[in-house]
Amino acid sequence: MVSTLPSLPHVPGTDPSSCILDAFRTAIAKRLSDRLPQLTLEQAYTGVDYGKKGVDFTVALPRFRLPGKPDELAKQVLADFQPDDFISSISHDKQFLHFQLNNASLIREVLNQIHTLTYDSPSGKPSYGTNTSGAGKKIVIEFSSPNIAKSFHVGHLRSTIIGAFLVNLYKACGWDVTSLNYLGDWGTQFGMIASGFEKYGSQEELSKDAIKHLYNVYVQVSKDAEIDPNVKADAAKWFKRMEDGDESALANWREWREMSVKKYIEEYDRLNVSFDRYTGESEVGKEWQDKALERLEEMGLVSDANGAKLVDLEKWKLGKAVLRKADGTSIYLTRDIGGAIERWEKYQFDKMIYVVASQQDLHLAQFFKMLKLMEFPWADRLEHVNYGMVLGMSTRKGTAVFLDQIIKEASSVMHEQMKRNEEKYSSIEDPETVSREVGITGIKIQDMAAKRINNYTFNWDRMLSFEGDTGPYLQYAHVRLVSMERKNPELVPLPHPSQIDTSSLAESSHARDIAILLGSYPDVVKTALKTHEPSGVVTFAFRLAHAISSAWETLVVKGESDLEKARARLWLYICARDVLGASMRLLSIRPLERM
Ligand code: ARG
Structure with a gap:
């Protein structure tokens, strides 16, 4: 459906065919540059910002640094203004100009665009909110990266959640994305396990749950090591043999790794997360570590x-760091340097992101710096996306060390919560799956709700409550929107958008609020790409959910006798459903249809 708005000049960097608000902003910019001759259209455009509280767009005049008083400039812009298809009114408050959009065309155009890009998208896939700014560009995103035989702690969970979001986000912006899981699958701990496996290992336990079993063996040998210094020495020798490529020392390790990865894949799948490649510290070749x-x-x-071998980075306030141990075995830092070089040779990326906790800020700064010192021209393409700590994460049985414990706990807490509403509970077809999905949504939303760098306290009750801005609330909002078609069978399928008269919606401030929010979604995606913050998307989803929840009572569909009105409202809810669903998927959440 082609926009029925009058044509406008093109502002570079805007694309009204994927973001209709670009057209409205251009119209405002045009008014400004027409009335203020010293101002070009492009300059004017950069000054058009979202307004506060009920104001659609605001322009702060002083930012243009034009000669003349803001008052005079404002008068020039306001002089004999006539409402048009884009702007319904302009008001003036000190140095600010506030613009209200034409509700009727705003609502119609936003809904049309969502419909077209969801059901009639040129790419064949729903694409509302996406853009092509990254077309032709390649990015490698490394995230999650747990350590085999050690615990999968909440830090890894955060990396997993944020990383999955970034993968979706870059794809939504047209980038060619390769996702990597860089396993901690190398190092002296494997010497420890190897030497302890004879005593504590069991092939049966291993095939049941490799991750848990290897962890248990590791914990047991580590205890032995505390009393007996030989254990550590043995382990170091064993690891040296692995580094030297001794097959007999590598055979077991290879099996453990494979079995652990298999188990990880299952668990990531529950979280709606996947990787293009499982790589790991073990895969970094010696060659580049030596050369570095x-x-x-x-x-x-x-x-x-x-x-x-010690490298001195004091000059750059990055301390001193060990690059190689006395016995010649490699370490974490050197492997990261070699690994980055190998990835460059393999992927020739335009950007590579490491999603790693802020506890490792120094480590990442050190190896980024060393790559720069080595004058690799691509060294400044690396970026560390960091995040703060999670406090107080424990299950009812104690501290959680495995991902599956966290998922199980979320599911069961959620399940109990749902059972409290007996009537509703009995109508759910598959309460197990629903409670798991809602539980996982709760974890993800809690994790992404604030700026990445903030620490937060893990709180089962709060994150799994249906009240407040929680994952369950968001799923509920989506499910309710999905139910609209089911509850109004006489209205579906809706006629083609060109046959739906949306003019009645223009009178409702609720519809207008929802429409402008929906229209802002493409901007929300672009901003997230700049900040790498999922919280902006979470905030958007909740604002939308709230706007919808305040509309239910006045914008009724069932019981509305005017068929035109009922159809227009249903269409609005369907578009809201599709955009809310898209924002949840961007956050790696699977929106539910029923709960
Ligand atoms: N396995 C590491 C850990 O758990 C995280 C790896 C981060 N990525 C990297 N390239 N260093 O601490």
Whole structure:
């Protein structure tokens, strides 16, 4: 459906065919630049911002640094204004100009665009909210990256949640995305397990749950190591053999890794997360680690400390870091340097993101710096997306160390919650699945609700409540929207949008509020790409859910005798459903149809 709005000049960087608010902003900018001759259309456009509280768009005149008093400038813009298809009114308040959009065309155009890009998209896939700013660009996103044989802690869970969001986000902006899980599958802990496996290992336990069993073995050997120094020495020897490529030392390790990955894939799948590739520290070749060390040595940055190699980054306030142990085995830092170089050779990325906790800020800054010192021209394409800590994460049985415990706990807390409403509970077809999905939504929303860098306290009751801005509330809002078609069978299927008269909606401030929010979704996606913050998308989803919930009472569908009105309202709810669903999917949440 082609827009029926009058044509406007094109502002570079805007695309009204994917973001209809761009057209409205252009119209405002045009009014400004027509009336203020020193101002170009593009300059004017950059000054058009969302307004506060009930104001659609606001322009702060001083930002243009034009000669003349703001008052005079404002008068020039206001002089003999006539409402048109874009703007219904302009008001003036000190140095600000406030613009109200033409409700009738706003609502019609927003709904048309959502409909077209959802059901009639040129790409064949629903694309409302997406853009093509990343077309032709390649990004590698590394996230989650747990350590085999150690616990999958909430830090890894955060990386998983934020990383999955970034993958969706970059795809939505047209990038070619490769997602990597960089497993901690190498290091002396495997020497420990190998030496402890004979004593504590069981093939049966291993095939039941490799992740848990290896962890248990590791915990047990570590206890032995506390009393017996030989354990650690044995482990180090074993790991040295692995590093030297001794097949007999590698065979078990390979099996453990494979079985752990299998189990991880299942658990990630529950979270609606997947990876293009499972790589890991073990896969980083020795060659580049050696070359990197050589290069840094040539630059005079490396010193010897009892046989270990130390790199001095004090000059950049990044401390000193060990690059190689005295026994010649590699370490985490060196593997990251080698790994980055290998990834460059393999992917030739335009950008590579590491989603890692802020506790590792120094580690990432160190290896980014070393890559820059080595003068790799792509070194400034690396970016660390960090996040704060999660406090107080425990299950009712104690501290959670495994991902599946966290998921199970969320499901069961949610399940109990749902059972409290007996009538509703009995109508749910598959309460197990529903409670798990809602539980996972609760975890994800709690995690993404605030800025990444903030710490937060894990709180089962709060995150799984139906009250407040929680995951369950959001799922409920979506389910209610989905039920609209089912509850109004006489209205569906709706006629083609061109046959729906939306003019009645223009009189409702509720409809207008919903429409402008829906229209802002493409902007929400673009902003998220700049900030790498999922919280903006979460905020959007809740604002939309709230706007819809305040509309239910006045914008009724069932019982509305005027067929035109009923249809227009149903259409509004359907568009809201589709956009709310899209925003949830962007956050890696599976929107439910019933609950
Ligand atoms: N496995 C590491 C940990 O659990 C995280 C890996 C982060 N990624 C990286 N390239 N260093 O601490």
